[in-house]
Amino acid sequence: MKKLFAILLAVAVVCALSLTAFAADFTTLPQNTAASIDVSATFDEVDYEDAYFVTLTYSDIVFAYTAGVSTWNPSTLEWDAPEDAEWTTASATVNVVNKSSVGITVTFTDDIDDAADVTLEYTSNGVLTLAEADVENDKTATGSAKEGTMTISVAEGSVIEEATDIGTITVSITETPAQQG
Amino acid sequence: MSNEFEKENEEKKKGALILGKKEKIFLIIIALITVAAIAVTVWALFFRKPDDSGLTPDYAPQDTETNAESIPGDDTNDKLDSPDGGGAVSMSYTKNVTIDISEEKAVLNFGNPGESNKDMLVQIVIQDTILVQSGRLTPGHKVSQLDLLDGAAKKLKAGGYEGKIVVLFYDQESGEKAMLNAEIPVTIQVQD
Numbered sequence: 001m002k003k004l005f006a007i008l009l010a011v012a013v014v015c016a017l018s019l020t021a022f023a024a025d026f027t028t029l030p031q032n033t034a035a036s037i038d039v040s041a042t043f044d045e046v047d048y049e050d051a052y053f054v055t056l057t058y059s060d061i062v063f064a065y066t067a068g069v070s071t072w073n074p075s076t077l078e079w080d081a082p083e084d085a086e087w088t089t090a091s092a093t094v095n096v097v098n099k100s101s102v103g104i105t106v107t108f109t110d111d112i113d114d115a116a117d118v119t120l121e122y123t124s125n126g127v128l129t130l131a132e133a134d135v136e137n138d139k140t141a142t143g144s145a146k147e148g149t150m151t152i153s154v155a156e157g158s159v160i161e162e163a164t165d166i167g168t169i170t171v172s173i174t175e176t177p178a179q180q181g
Numbered sequence: 182m183s184n185e186f187e188k189e190n191e192e193k194k195k196g197a198l199i200l201g202k203k204e205k206i207f208l209i210i211i212a213l214i215t216v217a218a219i220a221v222t223v224w225a226l227f228f229r230k231p232d233d234s235g236l237t238p239d240y241a242p243q244d245t246e247t248n249a250e251s252i253p254g255d256d257t258n259d260k261l262d263s264p265d266g267g268g269a270v271s272m273s274y275t276k277n278v279t280i281d282i283s284e285e286k287a288v289l290n291f292g293n294p295g296e297s298n299k300d301m302l303v304q305i306v307i308q309d310t311i312l313v314q315s316g317r318l319t320p321g322h323k324v325s326q327l328d329l330l331d332g333a334a335k336k337l338k339a340g341g342y343e344g345k346i347v348v349l350f351y352d353q354e355s356g357e358k359a360m361l362n363a364e365i366p367v368t369i370q371v372q373d
Contacts, residue, residue, distance in 0.1 A: 052365075053273045053294075060266025061360040094361065165360070172364045175276075 048139065053099040054106075054173055061152070061169065063118075064089035065160050090154040094171065097147040098130040103176035105129050108150055112167035119155035120169070126150070129176055235311040235330050239358050241300050241351035246316035252323045255295045263298050268359055270297045270350055273323070278305065278346070279370045280312070282337055285329040287313045291346065292323030299350040299359065303327065307344040307369060310336060317351070337371050344369040 068082035096106050108126040112118050128148040135141035152169065160166065252273075261269035273292040280287045293301045297320040305313035305327070312333040315324060345366045350359040 049275070051273065051275055053271065055261065055269065055271040055296075056361070056363065057261060057263065057269040058267045058359075058361050059264045062266065167360075169361050170364055171361060172366065174366055 046139070048101070050101045050175075052102070052104070052173070053133075054104065055097040055099070056171060057095040057097075059092045059094075061092040062089065063087060063092070063154050063166070085159075087154050087158070092152045094150045094152065094169075095147060096128055096130065096150070096171075097145050099133045099145045101132055101134045103130060103132045105174050105176045106148075106150075107172045107174070108152070108169060109172065110167055110169045113164070116160050116164060116166040118158040118160060118166050121153045121155045123151045131176075235314060235333075237304070237311070237314075237349065238302070241356040241358070242302065242317050244316045246303075246318050246322070246324060246327070248315075248324050248326055248328070249318055249322040250325070252292050252294065252321055255292075255321050257295050259296060260298050261296045268299045268350060268352075268361075270299045270301070272301075272348060272363065272365075274346070274365065276365070276367045278344070278367045279372065280305075280329065280337060282334045282339070282371060282373050285334050287327045287329060288325065289327065289346070290323070290325055291318075291348075293318045293320050295321035298353065300353055302349040302351065304347040304349070305344060305369070306347055307337075307342045312336070319353075339371055339373045342369045342371060 065087050066085060068085035070079045070082040072078075073080045094108070098104050106128040108122050108128075110120050112120065128150055130146040130148055132143070133145050134143040261271065263269040271294040273294055275290045278287065278289045287305050289305070291303055300320070301315075301318040303313075303315040303318060303324065304311050310333075311330065313327045313329055315327050318324065343366070345364045348363040348365070350362065351357065352359070
């Protein structure tokens with residue numbers, strides 16, 4: 001009886017030796033399955049947010065008018081109209097520098113007080129167009145500032161009767177529309 | 182005789198009593214007026230909102246903008262060259278402007294870089310109505326939000342508006358407003 005038990009036990013031990021082989025088969029299967037999983041990644045392109053940086057440098061915007069000399073006329077017993085009246089300072093300049101990521105259009109307008117008989121004139125019809133500071137189609141390149149100068153002049157025939165604030169000049173800054181085609 | 186004297190005495194007492202009631206009423210009225218005056222004084226001192234007229238000041242506001250913050254990294258002391266009597270200003274901004282009616286605030290991104298040599302005042306204007314007006318914005322500072330002027334929220338409904346940011350320049354010493362100002366047209370989103 002003891003011999004029979006010993007033989008059966010030995011057979012059982014021998015059979016158990018193959019268990020590691022079965023284990024090897026099971027580890028192979030999951031590895032092959034993992035290799036077939038698709039790995040993907042999404043990519044959102046860089047979102048470029050436009051920013052504006054505009055510099056205005058303006059000269060002393062004070063226009064000076066000399067009314068001239070009026071002389072007494074004994075014949076008419078009136079003061080003659082002054083002669084040599086002129087604008088001694090009749091122009092000013094505004095320099096505009098664009099360091100924005102977009103092109104800008106700078107439009108000059110004025111609001112002159114009704115009490116002043118003054119008209120202002122602007123070069124280029126009061127409009128400056130400045131390209132963007134960044135390099136188009138190359139977001140990695142270093143850009144360059146763009147600048148332009150506007151000259152403001154008192155139009156011929158303008159007259160003031162006394163020293164006064166004649167009004168304001170407004171600089172309107174808009175994005176230059178993209179050109180078609 | 183004594184009856185007449187007592188009667189006269191009683192009438193005098195009644196008269197004194199009536200006069201006492203009048204005095205009481207008078208005192209109550211005085212007390213009410215005093216309480217009302219004190220209430221008005223306390224309200225004016227502690228609860229009254231400042232007069233936000235929305236008029237463009239000809240001289241720089243005394244108070245700097247409370248929402249202003251330093252521009253990060255803008256610690257340069259290099260100022261722009263400025264012609265005699267003139268000025269040199271830079272403006273940094275984006276065109277995203279929103280107004281929150283319930284918060285009574287405007288959200289924007291506007292800066293007066295440190296290289297400028299003028300103080301600025303920023304307004305947000307829709308249909309010629311000034312809805313927002315900042316305090317003095319000194320060089321090196323920016324604002325990311327501004328308070329609506331008193332009553333401005335009532336003039337708005339949720340939606341999109343074509344408006345503009347108006348920028349006024351002031352001399353840092355004299356406070357005088359420059360003859361030149363700037364306008365930046367923007368589309369303003371208003372939300373409840």
